[in-house]
Amino acid sequence: MTHSLHRFGPYQDEDFVWQVYHAKGINDQKVPDKLQKVIEVVKEVGSENWGDVKTGPIVCTSEETIRGRLTVQSRLRGVFTRRAQVVQFLMRMKELDLGLSVIIAGDLSEVLQACRKAGLTPHTVNYSIGVFGRADLLPDEEVLGVTSMCGHHMIAAALVERLRERVRKGNLSPQEAAKRLACLCLCGIFNPVRAEILLRGEFKKGGES
């Protein structure tokens, strides 16, 4: 699945998805034990959201529950908002040498700099080339910026529009709205910090980040 690759809208330079994967039949030994160690790193670095799709994201599930349900099929994923976190994460994963695949998705200029700083050379890149077809069916860029943070499409554009309206009218805090949306994205790659900004509609000068 490429659920972390194609994101849209402003503030992509403050939005990094991390993933730790094993390949069935190749490096799938002791996966739960290894992922317990990954969780330690993720906490140390301060990932803003993370989880396991079979259990849910940390923003609305307990760490204990996620840890307790790790199996040989589990993969962990989450988000960072700063390049420095990505560098620290990569350095720690390199030190741990768990033998699992580590993937970072985001703005390439940022991600590649982070790899260099961590002393890592990319192995493979999946490049996002864009959207084709009936673009007229898509919601506006602000809404798309939020919905596309869940690459499995668990977040409906209509819900984002409704919550955005409530936030802007002052009937709902952007934090609460972002959390409600984050809980729908089961694997934990929804960035609640970026969602708050998009829901408030406060953009940098020039719109695009």
Place this chain on the structure above:
Amino acid sequence: MRVKTECCVGCGICLDYCPVGAIKLVNGKAHIVKEECTECWVCYRNKVCPNSCFEPTPLLDFAAVFKHVLSDPTETYQGTGVPGRGTEEAKTNDVTGRYRPGFYGICIDVGRPGIGVYLRDVQKITRALAKVGVAFASPEENPLSAVMTDFKTGEIREDLLDTRVLSIIVEAICPKEKLPAALAALKEVAKEIDTVFSLGIVSVWDEEQNRYLFQTLEKAGLPRPRRGKVNVGLGRPLVKF
């Protein structure tokens, strides 16, 4: 999925939650348009109904099961053993070597972002790519490949063509020299589909591979990619090319 109409009070809360807008209010009650529903179970799993009126209907045939497994990321596609939409694509390329120097991976999220797709539209894409001569992922690697009946023509099982999923990934490997034709075919078929797709091109990290890709994209009138998903090569045993 169905709504137990006897308990629905017509509040309409659930309408906002359906990713593909398949829930409508009919005569003051929530109603799921069966053909539009992708069985993602967002409505049911998240308990969005204050009266718990959503109820899964039995998945009685292969099409129903396929639709649900592809659209609900909590399910694991048993053919590949991978949750989500059932493929590892480039994420484990450091240990699988699925994508090698001299080739590019074509990774198309059809129906994404957030529109959904009928497999008849997916078939238009697989047919277009088949004409170029790409090699589709094996059924052990990708769930869509498991329902393709002819890799040479890009045909998909006829009984599934009216099945709608939230999104599905077309995966193929394209020799370097065929990349321009593949991009041209995708640009052309994009005019014929009633949905969207997000295109990813996978490459091993190599200066010459990257240069050729960016030049080819430019010639095809496509922008240089700003976003990417980077496998940093920490998987072991590291594949040797």
